[in-house]
Amino acid sequence: MIDETLHQTVRVDLGERAYDIVIGPGVLAETGTYLATLAPGTRCAVVTDENVAALHLDAVRASLSGAGFEPGTLVLPAGEATKDFGHLRQTVEALLDARLERGDLVVALGGGVIGDLTGFAAAVTRRGMGFVQIPTSLLAQVDSSVGGKTGINAPQGKNLVGAFYQPRIVIADTAVLDTLPVREFRAGYAEVAKYGLINDAPFFSWLEDNLDAITAGGPARTQAIAASCRAKAAIVARDEREAGERALLNLGHTFGHALEGITGYRSDVLVHGEGVAIGLVLAHAFSARMNLCSPDDVKRVTAHLETAGLPTDLTPVRAHVPDADALMDFIAQDKKVSRGALTFILTRGIGEAFIADDVPASEVRAFLQQMLES
Amino acid sequence: MIDETLHQTVRVDLGERAYDIVIGPGVLAETGTYLATLAPGTRCAVVTDENVAALHLDAVRASLSGAGFEPGTLVLPAGEATKDFGHLRQTVEALLDARLERGDLVVALGGGVIGDLTGFAAAVTRRGMGFVQIPTSLLAQVDSSVGGKTGINAPQGKNLVGAFYQPRIVIADTAVLDTLPVREFRAGYAEVAKYGLINDAPFFSWLEDNLDAITAGGPARTQAIAASCRAKAAIVARDEREAGERALLNLGHTFGHALEGITGYRSDVLVHGEGVAIGLVLAHAFSARMNLCSPDDVKRVTAHLETAGLPTDLTPVRAHVPDADALMDFIAQDKKVSRGALTFILTRGIGEAFIADDVPASEVRAFLQQMLES
Structure with missing residues (x-):
């Protein structure tokens, strides 16, 4: 039993x-x-x-x-x-x-x-x-x-x-x-961290303190998974068919999907969770560039995902990205585009994500250009 | 305008x-x-x-x-x-x-x-x-x-x-x-007649009196179509996902689908509405065999569908049906089968269809055998 x-x-x-x-x-x-x-x-x-x-x-x-x-x-x-x-x-x-x-x-x-x-x-x-x-x-x-x-x-x-x-x-x-390959466990962890970043700063802090215990297994792992499911369930219950708030769950995903797309969904290059990890960092960095959140938050997110063994910059995909326009093409095809305007999940800080439906494509392009050159 | x-x-x-x-x-x-x-x-x-x-x-x-x-x-x-x-x-x-x-x-x-x-x-x-x-x-x-x-x-x-x-x-x-081929118009008419047969005897009588006007076009045609849509809409509104009452709309369809299936969905042999027309007659005839409805109702249904130019017996498909067991195989695969018991829409008379979820397969088989031999 x-x-x-x-x-x-x-x-x-x-x-x-x-x-x-x-x-x-x-x-x-x-x-x-x-x-x-x-x-x-x-x-x-x-x-x-x-x-x-x-x-x-x-x-x-x-x-x-x-x-x-x-x-x-x-x-x-x-x-x-x-x-x-x-x-x-x-x-x-x-x-x-x-x-x-x-x-x-x-x-x-x-x-x-x-x-x-x-x-x-x-x-x-x-x-x-x-x-x-x-x-x-x-x-x-x-x-x-x-x-x-x-x-x-x-x-x-x-x-x-x-x-x-x-x-x-x-x-x-x-x-x-x-029984998971360690790379796959880490990739899944990006989504766990995401729930803290969306709307639960105390959970993100708890993750920072408990990463080793979660990785080892036992009650901390069960707790992290249950908290993640509870966080998503609360959002989904309020917006089952993604008419509004549910889009928050896409934090990091518009960038992440574009990175997966441009690498041809090749799991040897990038798996979904790795794309999300990079996407989470990019979402925070872009928010900082727009003066919405503090550069310190970007550093904190980057540090935690790095500690979790996840990629946090464009290094793994750089060879597959000719230029920023190529990435923009993938972003435009993403289904989170509404009536031609770019919709992104941006953030005002750890646990303060929000839906921005009027993000200028030119700003996104300039940001990606800068990331590719850095 | x-x-x-x-x-x-x-x-x-x-x-x-x-x-x-x-x-x-x-x-x-x-x-x-x-x-x-x-x-x-x-x-x-x-x-x-x-x-x-x-x-x-x-x-x-x-x-x-x-x-x-x-x-x-x-x-x-x-x-x-x-x-x-x-x-x-x-x-x-x-x-x-x-x-x-x-x-x-x-x-x-x-x-x-x-x-x-x-x-x-x-x-x-x-x-x-x-x-x-x-x-x-x-x-x-x-x-x-x-x-x-x-x-x-x-x-x-x-x-x-x-x-x-x-x-x-x-x-x-x-x-x-x-602009429809006459055969296709007639086939669609089988579904119109079905709504009268399910639960609206006065509508079936009206159809008997107005068949020529409906075929000719004009207000009678609009009326017949609107009444059909209204009849189906009322049933669907009460049971959108076919948990119960909506199954009434399958009157004639379990037999009809089996006939379509056994002829390989060959439209030169049988189109859907023709299968439904034969199925409607079979559903009434089987109900009469089970002493549920009067043989006079079977005659009346048969006569009206014949007047509408529709097939009312197994003649069009006989060459494709080796025996009753072959038809039973198609009936068993039909998705209106629930937990192995045969569910049929049977009737107590014109406009008095009901869902029977305990129909013995042996009775259906014997009935089909008799129909094939007649």
Whole structure:
């Protein structure tokens, strides 16, 4: 049995689409119990990738079998390239071939790629099946497990095709993060830090004090993940479909997406969380340039992300960026552009981010030019 | 200007997703005015098929240009085969290439295939863009224009992939129906008759008395379409996501879909409305066999659909049906199956349809066997 004292449950309060995120070491082995309680008498299928399958699929299958499920399994290639139309189709057709019905459960076992793709497949198969997430990366546990954004990439950009679709439960096992490559754990940490930077300065301070304990695992890690989920859940509950406030969650992401885009989403060059880390620094530095926040805040953000082992300047991508205009092209294609005006999340300091919908493109371009030359 | 006295507007009451269906001769030429009023300052794109483009695209483009739009256009092949993953992808990527933003409008100009495909593309592009329907077939005007079901077909069956996604306005021009092949007009009429058969016996009687006037065009046609939209809207408003009552709209469709499936969706053999017509007769005949409705009702339904030029028995499909078991396989794959039990819409008489969720498969099989032998 799992030790309940080590666990936290975060409720994502979305009315009839509300759901729980259970967080703690060992919860993955209780998957079958959770699902049998949630939806008795249903069938299920597990979608995962080759890497995660090797590490955790047996445990999930054993737990499901123990609860009376006979899950079908689809194992996809690992990596961002899987988030495309071809694999969406493959996943949808596998669910149909398994003759799963509307009330049955589609379980995503994996990181953000598997969660986003599988959630989208669950959303559109039979116009909506039950969806369960078992996020196995730190990034997926603190970001994509909350808020219901699912989707795939298009040649025109990342996450441009998808649906808002909420899971029925999220099972976030903090112990599985010990199996992550250190680079991937660090990348996920950028999103944890982001929640402090958006609107919770005390949380950012706590992170500065507890980084080693979070990395080591144990209660501090569970606490950091639960606090992150709670922070995102609060914003999402107020703005499920990203009509306003939810855009705050894009702090660091407009720059980050552009960097990912210009490097062709090559994970050997830059993974999402690394793009976010650089983007967080750029968002603060640009805010300082606009005299919105103090240069000391930029230094503090940079120092903490550096300590966490994350990139904080354009060094990793410089070889892929011909000039500032090339980056501006990617920024203009980003879906956070509204009616031609540039919308950015800027900040007045640690924990004081805000939505600026009238940022002059010329200022952004000049800033990027300066960053590229420095 | 259009003559307002010839028009009807049906409000589909879905809270924040509520929208109007404007119905009457000549409304297509007012498309630009409707869209500029609905969403001033937006951009739009028109998705249509080769057949409809030849007949109506110039008029729609002229109307849009007159209202200040510069619409992009995507012309797809006509026919059911277009409702697949490949054309979904093509449509989504065309919308992204056109750099349309979330608030912009995607206009579906065509029949059910174009409406379903385009609506699904609008639902998933940037996780949801504005959607406008200009249905040009009778079937699309009275069926897919109400209720927000969008989607594509899968190898496993029809409409198995999609989304519930509501349009922002539907522009149903009753005069464009004069350009339809007679077979297609008749097929759409099966859905009109269905609304009377579900829960409105007086409407069915009115249809029996006014079939010629409806076919000829004019106020009777507008009235029949508006009454159909109103009937469907009332049911959809009470059950948007098909949790219960909405299943009534599937009267005739479980049999109909199976017939379409077994003939491989070959429109030369059977189009959707013809499958529905046969399905309506079968649903009444099966209900009579179960002693639920009178054999006289079966005769009356059969007579009216025959008068409307529709098939009412298995003659058109017999060559494609090896035996009753083959049909049962298609029925079991239909998404209206819930937890293994067969759910059918049966009836106690004209206008008295109900949901039966415990229909023995053996009875259905025996009934189909008898129909195939007769």
